[in-house]
Amino acid sequence: NGKDTRDFRASGKLSAGTAGVSVVAKPASPFGDLNGNASLAWQSLKAYGFDVGQSQLSAKLDNGVMSIDPLEANFGETGKVRLEPTVRFAPTGNELTLAKGKIIDKAKLTPAACADALGYVLPAFARSTQTEGTISFDLEESRIPFANPESGTMKGKLTLHEVQIGPGPVIAEIATLLGAKNTTFSLNRDNKPQEVPIRFENGWVHHENLTLATKNFTLITSGAVSVNGDLNMIADMPLPENAVGGLLKNNPKIRDALAGKRIKVPIRGTINKPQLDPKAFQVAVKNITEEVMKDAGKNALGGFLDKLTQPKE
Secondary structure: OOOOOOOOEEEEOOOOOOOOOOOOOOOOOOOOOEEEEEEEEEOOEEEOOEEEOOEEEEEEEEOOEEEEOOEEEEEOOOEEEEEOEEEEOOOOOOEEEEOOEEEEEEEEOOHHHHHOHHHHHOHHHOOOOOEEEEEEEEEEEEEEEOOOHHHOEEEEEEEEEEEEEOOOHHHHHHHHHOOOOOOOEEOOOOOOOEEEEEEEEOOEEEEEEEEEEOOOOEEEEEEEEEOOOEEEEEEEEEOOHHHHHHHHHOOHHHHHHHOOOEEEEEEEEEOOOEEEOHHHHHHHHHHHHHHHHHHHHHHHHHHHHHHHHOOOO
């Protein structure tokens, strides 16, 4: 949102000459032989669910390379954004890269951000209507082709500061399985900042080991979301007591042995309609229960053998 008038300058050939050339070659970029500069400004900007404050973008084009001055602005109410993009125009394809470093510094987490880009980065946050805290992002590498952005790559670390979120679709699905309702998650018991590795490749946004905690249990998620919203995630969660209720009822030793055990359950579907894999859940519960019962049997047998081998007084 803005209104402005600015000068620009451009000089050079608008197209590469091909007279007398018989070899078939890829067409040159129309910007490859141009030089110049331009700028634009705005009063306000919305990007990926965040509010960006007043700023300007100034670019210089030199022999097929567009250098953009570092762009700095208020971001997400409380934070800052700093971008230093470079665009390369070439016959093999035009692509955007960003300089390494801290891109976002403590931007306020909002439901709008969770409904947009952040929901793809951290599916547990998708469509959360209750949010607190701030986020930062440090970029390690990036390469985005203009012709096919989905084939690009990006890698970095997302830092979460004092974050609390209410249940969105993914969290609600997990909370229902665990018998929890209206659950609000924090980063961990003491809510210290948490770094989550992020990477984008082949049209999927991957994250690793996001840890969220409630009063009663801890949830760890890893996985990916496609640019179309498809979900492929693993949730590491406590073994639900209701899944082994029959065993726990009259077997206090089994109950104690199962206490604190965790299972990993795949979650598919989309970030708006996640689906826990029921077969995988049943297999995980069966395997861990059999393991505990087997260990319990070994312990019982070991105790019995110990009594038999004790010397008599």
